[in-house]
Amino acid sequence: MRIIVTGAGIGGSVLALALEQFGEKEGIDYVVLEQAPALTEVGAGIQLSPNGVRILERLGLADDLSRFGVEPESHQLKNWKTGETVLQTPLKAVVKDTFGAPYYHAHRADLIDALAIRLNPNRLRLNTKVVSVDQDGDKVTARLADGSSEIGDVLIGADGIHSVIRNQVFNPEPPRPSGYVAWRGMVSTERAAHLGIDKQSVAVMGPRLSIVFYYVSGGTKINWVAIGASDDKIHESWSQTASKDEVRKSFDDWYDHAKGLVDLTDELFVTALHDREPLRGWVDGRIAVMGDAAHAMLPYHAQGAVQSIEDAWVLARSLQMGQDDPIAALLKYENLRKDRAQRLQLHSRNAEHWYHLDDAEEVARRDTRLAAHALN
Structure with a gap:
């Protein structure tokens, strides 16, 4: 199985390391495409x-x-x-x-x-921008800004809140x-x-x-x-x-x-x-999204990065265990991860209100509830 990963942020890098670890003896091939010239x-x-x-x-x-x-x-x-x-x-x-x-x-x-x-330098391509993707029954192709392309069995969009993959394949609405x-x-x-x-x-x-x-x-x-x-x-x-x-x-x-x-x-x-608004699905055929491309969230629960890390681990294991059927492996990943991540996404959005209350009575009620929780 050949896996194309777009984006080498925290989630994409953790996915690459997990694929390296899981795939060493199992023939998993992958490449990470990162548009930045260096990882900073x-x-x-x-x-x-x-x-x-x-x-x-x-x-x-x-x-x-x-x-x-x-x-x-x-x-x-x-x-x-x-x-x-x-x-x-x-x-x-x-x-x-x-x-x-x-x-x-x-x-x-x-x-x-x-x-x-x-990261394995032989599997990392820096200064490489993905401009579009397409797929047929057997393969998925990432088309690059320099006119070249990468072909794989699956493609994972780990390219952040402004994800090219999300916008083209899943939902083009802006953040x-x-x-x-x-x-x-x-x-x-x-x-x-x-x-x-x-x-x-x-x-x-x-x-x-x-x-x-x-x-x-x-x-x-x-x-x-x-x-x-x-x-x-x-x-x-x-x-x-x-x-x-x-x-x-x-x-x-x-x-x-x-x-x-x-x-x-x-x-x-x-x-x-x-x-970003929760997606109805994270998988379309041989293409999936993860991390901020799938579930960008506000910072109030401090879970954005670690949810990307969870995505990466579950996705790598699903692909390792499902090499005979990559599409089923991607759907397994979605089934294991989507509800949990989206709950946190919405909880973080809701927390914005009670973090910034300016009505004295509402503040008093909030603080009383918090103090009661502390006693328990």
Whole structure:
């Protein structure tokens, strides 16, 4: 079986490593087509829960994760004015024993580097843009921008929220704007020492504004992401810079951690937040989608990356076990993954509302429910 993978982000790279591992003795051939000239990542943080970490460890990344990952002691939801903890959920002390793998915070670039160094260079084509795909009864063809093509038995679209494969084969509707934007920054731990920020996973919810912050890069940096409502026409790109004064003003009435992190950030970036509508199906004949191409979601449950990792593992195993019938193997993958990922997709969309409540009575009800949960 020959498998064409379009996209070498987190999901596509994990799929490639799994195919390499599963297919070594079983004759699985594959190629990864990546339009970028090099595998790089923006300077953003990422949360890796045990459902993703367990797979990464199976692929040989355990030492890397323990080196650059940070295990938070707990997850804390805080009041935006006082900094009071509304809900605290233990993580480090219980997660590994409960779920079989740790919970890590990490720098996305560190994870991409750890994946990239393990990719088989003979199966990776960089600077290779897929412009269209087609299929017949026996084969699928990816047509490339340089006029050449790749032919395989199946094709997997792992090419992100703006997926060429999704748009051509499944649903051409554009990503859905949420009406919120995210500002992000990175601060060295040394510079932020006076703020006294513990190694926790912290989310602070305020009126139409929230911020999440945590340690990354082995504890040497603090990553923060603030999300707020916006009517401005900001594009969906993590390379856009933002005004520090503008962001700082948003946190004027907040307790000191949010304001302090913004003040210490040398360069701020901003992006509009989008997700996509759930697809009726992820498979069309010999073509399937995965990751953000299948289920791009908002960040409130921190599951976008690890759902892509889950997709990759299940897809690789399904193809390994179903080489005699590739179409059936793809349908098995869809059956195992679609409902779970789409539930998280919709839960993340719904969470946007209660993260940013601005009605005092609604906030009080939310915080009372959270406090009651903490007692249980």
